[in-house]
Amino acid sequence: MKATLFRGEDVNHETFDRVHQLLQAIAGMNVFVGQGEPLPLPDKPILAWKDLFEICQSARENIAIESDTFIFVITEKPNERNFFGYLDPVNPRNGFVHAGDWERFIHCPAELPVAYHILALMLQHQMVQSERELAHILHKEPVGCVNDFCQNKREVILKMRTADICPNCMELLAKKLSPPEMNHVFELLESLRIKMLFAQNMRQHIEPSPLVVTSEYNLVIPAYGNLEIRMTPLEKTLYLLYMRYPEGIHLTSLVEYKTELQDIYANISSLGSLEEMRQSIDDMCNALNNSASEKLSKIKGHFERVLGKELAKHYYIHGSRGERKRIGQ
Ligand SMILES: [Zn+2]
Structure with missing residues (x-):
């Protein structure tokens, strides 16, 4: 899978760079490109999904991003349905992820849940053909899977702590992604999980391990x-x-x-x-x-x-x- 990441003009480049670095922390089959130039956002306190998807689409056309590459715009502005992120039902390779308000739900820097949701949305897209199918695979009751719906936003902590994919979702995924692509995503999810544990001070029982210079x-x-x-x-x-x-x-x-x-x-x-x-x-x-x-x-x-x-x-x-x-x- 390939994804190009953009930041809305409301997101500072440090946060954006950290999201990009998290997704590049492990080399592998999936490719994440970061576009430094911020994208202008509508001057509204709450963003319409349609506007966010249009912003992705025009960025795609402006810099000729291939149709099989995902485009994500990261913004701190609230969106109309207050989702963590979503893909455009019309072109599900365009999507947004919300970078604001995370401190209300989870005690860790915003870049961790943002990077997690970029991966989760990319995986979700592989598992369904349509928005209607999506409704069937999302878990209303959280089970610690990337597809937990998290109606109550505080439930997000469970899926991030497990960074797991349940057997049903795994079966769907295995039909679409190659083993090296899947392994790379698992490694990235696991690296986010460990970083979150560090950020949340759950590191008392971790043994020291060698530090290397890249x-x-x-x-x-x-x-x-x-x-x-x-x-x-x-x-x-x-x-x-x-x-x-x-x-x-x-x-x-x-x-x-x-x-x-x-x-x-x-x-x-x-x-x-x-x-x-x-x-x-x-x-x-x-x-x-x-x-x-x-x-x-x-x-x-x-x-x-x-x-x-x-x-x-x-x-x-x-x-x-x-x-x-x-x-x-
Ligand atoms: Zn699942």
């Missing part, structure tokens, strides 16, 4: 659904240096690693001038200012926010004052 220098933990730990280029530069030296480095000795830090930074960031880069690295290596220890506490914060205090201890850079600092406890 070819784009992203820090991800594959076993946690490719969970990414984001940090600024300078923080990441320092972290990558510590990854290279598991035995640890004194903060006061950082100056001995200056060239190595510059090399790492040059690899991971194309931002700023060479001069600025040198200055930032000089500051970080200067034992007389706080730059490096500030970065260490920022790095600790990034891990704690994503993994929780206990699990984060295995990943951030530790060490008492005057001691060698190193990654992990």
Whole structure:
């Protein structure tokens, strides 16, 4: 399956990028393209479905998107029937997903349920020929399946926590999708499920698992659904240096690693001038200012926010004052 994602002008590009990244977290058969330019929305407090589907259709025509590619517009504005998302009955490759109000139903960042519903709608389309058939396969009583209808919107938490597809729906799906396509969708759903568990603090019993650096220098933990730990280029530069030296480095000795830090930074960031880069690295290596220890506490914060205090201890850079600092406890 292929999908092109658009954001309405009311959705900021950070949220949009995070949705797109979630759907690209695992490489596979299904392709998700993100269109950065926002689409204008009607100036109404509540959007009509017809308008949303028309917006998709004109975007499809404007940039010549193939007819077998899904188009989703993501908007925070409420829609007329207050749905999480829906596909156009006339052209079910056009659809919308709602990115607003999620905090009322589920305690996690909006990008997780938005990415989930994009996948759910794409799957739904494979299972039915018409809107009428859809009414038959949707589960009025939630069973923890992508096709749970969730009349009461709070019920959405069940299907996201299970990230599962019930045997009946699975049978329908297997007729339309190839095994690699299905596996990829399952892996993506599972990665969203794990990320939601982290976001909801249900991570006490999770064992630490290796963190890897991708070819784009992203820090991800594959076993946690490719969970990414984001940090600024300078923080990441320092972290990558510590990854290279598991035995640890004194903060006061950082100056001995200056060239190595510059090399790492040059690899991971194309931002700023060479001069600025040198200055930032000089500051970080200067034992007389706080730059490096500030970065260490920022790095600790990034891990704690994503993994929780206990699990984060295995990943951030530790060490008492005057001691060698190193990654992990
Ligand atoms: Zn089902």
